[in-house]
Amino acid sequence: MGGIAVLGDVDLKRAQRAADDIEKAFGVRTGAVRLDVTDQRDLVGVVDAVERDYGAIDILINNAANDPKVGATAGQEFSRVENFSLSAWENDIAVGLTGAFICCQVIGSRMAARNRGVVLNISSDLGIVAPDQRLYAKVGLSRDQQPVKPVTYSVVKHGIIGLTKYLATYWADQNVRVNALAPGGVMAAQSEEFLDRVNSRIPLGRLARPDEYKAAVAFLCSDASSYVTGAVLVADGGRTVW
Ligand SMILES: NC(=O)c1ccc[n+]([C@@H]2O[C@H](COP(=O)([O-])OP(=O)(O)OC[C@H]3O[C@@H](n4cnc5c(N)ncnc54)[C@H](O)[C@@H]3O)[C@@H](O)[C@H]2O)c1
Incomplete structure (x- = not known):
């Protein structure tokens, strides 16, 4: 839509690959920078450099999160409440929530000082409802061995919505709109067994194709949503209405 997409990630190669893909697919100017959203000083330096190279930032999309993928084995990532380590808790909150706050x-704050800007925070259907842990169950494992979606994912994705509402009101009189998108699961390399289970819990009967969020992002980041702030746009195939 005429913007310059600058992708920031701790993994610079990943950001660069994605930026290249966007450039090729849409013929737009992009950029990639290495940044750690949990490191306030690092971020200030990167933002200074981005604004020098590309101009003032008009749109911020907070997307980074630890999001263990289905298929990861039981253990550190898919861990149960009883043995969830405090270090995993702190790391997940740092990336998903503290990072978005920073x-x-x-x-x-720079947008507010300029009286212009849009923030889009990426939540999840799991920012609306609790995970249905039966989706991840493995036959033959005892209850205490069963993998689960980590508790931090719910806390981060619900917290993102709280952050969104707070900042939407905080910056409303400085013309900065703040909204959240709550996407449902995206098709990737999930097993047939998982897909059967999850599809039966989604009214539209399938996960999202990777390109099915771009219109929602464009809406929330552009003047098309000029009267929308503090909102949560749920795009989940109906998953959270059942
Ligand atoms: N994939 C899905 O099915 C799905 C569904 C609903 C919501 N979401 C949400 O959408 C967002 C993107 O999901 P995804 O599947 O593309 O995730 P992903 O794990 O593929 O990407 C997350 C990115 O964040 C980066 N990152 C991690 N720590 C960072 C840090 N400290 N600083 C900067 N970057 C850091 C990672 O390197 C990675 O590239 C996440 O917020 C996720 O919770 C995803």
């Missing part, structure tokens, strides 16, 4: 603090 980006809002640094970039959103």
Whole structure:
């Protein structure tokens, strides 16, 4: 839509690959930078450099999160409440929630000072409802061995919605709109067994194709949503209405 997409990631190669793909697919200018959203000082330096190279940032999309993929084995990532380590708790909160706060603090504050800007925080259907742990169950494992979606994922994705509502009201009089997108699961390399289970819990009967969120993102990041702030746009195939 005429913007310059600058992708930031701790994994610079990943950001660069994605930026290249976007450039090729849409013929737009992109950029890639290495940044750690949990490191406030690092972020200030990167944001200074981005604004020098590309101009003022008009749109911030907070997307980074630890999101263990289905198929990961039981253990550190898919861990049960009883033995969930405090270090995993702290790391997940740091990336998903503190990181979004720091980006809002640094970039959103500059937008507020300029009286113009949009923030989009990426939540999840799991920011609306609790995970149905039966989706991840493995036959033959005892209850205490069963993999689960980590508790931190719910806390982060619900917290993102709280952050969104707080900042939407906080910056409303400085013309910075803050919204959240709650996407459902995206098709990737999930097993047939998992797909059967999850599809039966989605009214539209399938996970999302990777390109099915771009219109929602474009809407929330553009003037098309000029009267929308503090909102959560749920795009989940109906998953959370059942
Ligand atoms: N994939 C899905 O099915 C799905 C569904 C609903 C919501 N979401 C949400 O959408 C967002 C993107 O999901 P995804 O599947 O593309 O995730 P992903 O795991 O593929 O990508 C997350 C990215 O964050 C980066 N990252 C991690 N720590 C970082 C840090 N400290 N600083 C900067 N970058 C860091 C990772 O390197 C990675 O590239 C996440 O917030 C996720 O919770 C995903």
